[in-house]
Amino acid sequence: MWVNAARNAFLAGTRMRVRHAHRQLERLESDKQYHCGFPENIVKRFRKRMQLIRQARDERDIRAFRSHRFEKLKGKRSHQYSIRLNDQMRLIVEFEGEGQEKVIVITGIEDYH
Secondary structure (H helix, E strand, O other): OHHHHHHHHHHHHOOOEEEEOOHHHHHHHHOOOOOOOOOHHHHHHHHHHHHHHHHOOOHHHHHOOHHHOOEEOOHHHOOEEEEEOOOOEEEEEEEEOOHHHOEEEEEEEEEOO
């Protein structure tokens, strides 16, 4: 029994930390009544992607879900990545730090069309 508790504590410690660049994004994740002007289907997908992100140990875990189209952006935004919410909308993220100190920063939801 204590072995499972120790294993769970270890695994919880290996997760990437998450930070929201904007308070509205943090509230969108946690407040079920808040939609921040986005359609309900986008909010629902955003929250599902946030569950995936919160369970990830690093970006490889996110990339493993190919249908989410985790992609590195180009040009002036080459430090950012996008995760598909639907055909039109993307969740934009950045990474800070290295190894155990790596943080994923949720920077926005954008219309790609």
